[in-house]
Amino acid sequence: MSDQPSTATPPTGVEPDLAHHGDAEATAGLIDLAVNVRRARPPAWLADPIAATLTDLARYPDPAPARAAVAARHRRHPNEVLLTAGAAEGFVLIAQALRGVRRPVVVHPQFTEPEAALRAAGHPVERVLLDAADGFRLDPSRVPADADLVMIGNPTNPTSVLHPAQTVAALARPGRVLVVDEAFADTTIASGHPGEPESLAERRDLPGLLVVRSLTKTWGLAGLRIGYLLGAAELLSRLAAVQPLWAVSTPALAAASACASAVAVRAERAIAADLAADRDHLVARLTDLPGVRVVGRPASAFVLLHLPGATAIRAALRERGWAVRRGDTFPGLGPDWLRVAVRDRNTTDAFIDVLREIMEA
Known part of the structure; x- marks a missing residue:
């Protein structure tokens, strides 16, 4: 196995801005294609329990019912669930609680917050950069054998690649914490598969596994901040020890309980099916444009495309009222990605x- 992961920066040679996120581009007045949050209003079975909590905010939040509901959904014990103020808080807790790790590795391109949280906590982060020529597919042998903390997304933001569960699971081993960001797992679908293909959320046999989940994407709850971690109770207790008291609000806890229900799971599957059809349409229209290249087989709520001159095109799109996400802030990409x-x-x-009009002009 390789002992030296690639630490190359994007082709510009400029270190990516890990703090940049799509919401900075989705400014008022623009049609938002930059943020991966579904825009539909929450259904009544979700909105009503959240609204009902607003008359009972004098009491401190009690996470026990929501933790039990999430645990039941993923066939786990409640002590194998840690509720968080969005998935982003989970990355901060991991970085703060696991200060003893010696060789943390982040597999890129992926959501930048895991690396940003590690660096903010003083960790010397190494990068494994997946190759666009190979469809950004994961090769477990690229990860150093002595890496004691590995972080990867599945499906991965921004590539929309869904790695096989067995490939990701091959990264788990004694003495290593494997963090799998499944914030978009509920957007994936596979023919003949009743649930979330390639998810590790129910795996209890993999040593050191931590699965990070978000409820803000599909249900349009980015402003509410709700997510959770799944893993061994002993590992989660270390993270809970550095979490602020009452970190998750009462309305967010109500959302977690509702989103773990059988009604929610059925709705997620229907939304994922509709999303897949809309995604296929987007990919087909993009591939009709000369010079546009969609890498790999997108599997989530977004598509990564390579387009020479993307920086100027993105600016022209903004002038025409459209916001898309720049790619050069993701390690392993560069200015020609959107x-x-x-x-x-x-x-x-x-x-x-x-x-098309902008490209032709």
Whole structure:
């Protein structure tokens, strides 16, 4: 196995801005294709329990019912669930609690917050950069054998690649903490598979596994901040020890309980199926444009595309009223990459028309 992961920066030679996120680009007045949050209003079975908590905010939050609901969904014991103020807090807790790790490795391109949290806690982070020429597929042998903390997304933001569960599981071993960011796992679907293909959320046999989940994407709850970690009780207790008291609000706990229900799971599967059809339409329209390359087989709520001159095109799109996500802030990418959120077909068609006009001009 390789002992020296690639630490190369993007082709510009400029260190990526890990603190940049899509919400900085989705400014008021623009049609938002930069943020991967679903825009539909929460259904009544979700909105009503959240609203009901607003008359009972004098009491401190009690996470026990929500923790039990999430545990039941993933066939786990409640002490194998840690509720967090969004998935992002989970990365901070990991970085703060695991200060004893010697060789943390982050597999890129992926969501930048895991590395940012590690660096903020003083960890010397190493990067394994997956190759666009290989469809950004994971090769476990690229990760150093002595890495004692490994972080990877599945499906991965921004590539939209869904790694096989057995490939990701091959990274687990005694003495290592394996963090799998599954913030978009509920957006994935596979023919003949009733649940979330390639998820490790129910795996209790893998040593050191921590699965990070988010409830803000599919249900449009980014402003509420709710997510959770799944893993061994002993490992989660270390993270809980550095978590602020009452970190998750009462409304967010109500959302967690509702989103763990059988009604929610059925709705997620239906949304994932509709999303897959809309994504196929977006990919087909993009590949019709000369010079646009969609890498790999997108599996989530966004598509990564390579487009020479993307920086200027992104600026022109903004002038025409459209926001897309720049790619050069992700390690392993550069200025010729853009991430586009999957929306309904009418929005996609309007976007493609504008993009085509800009490229032709």
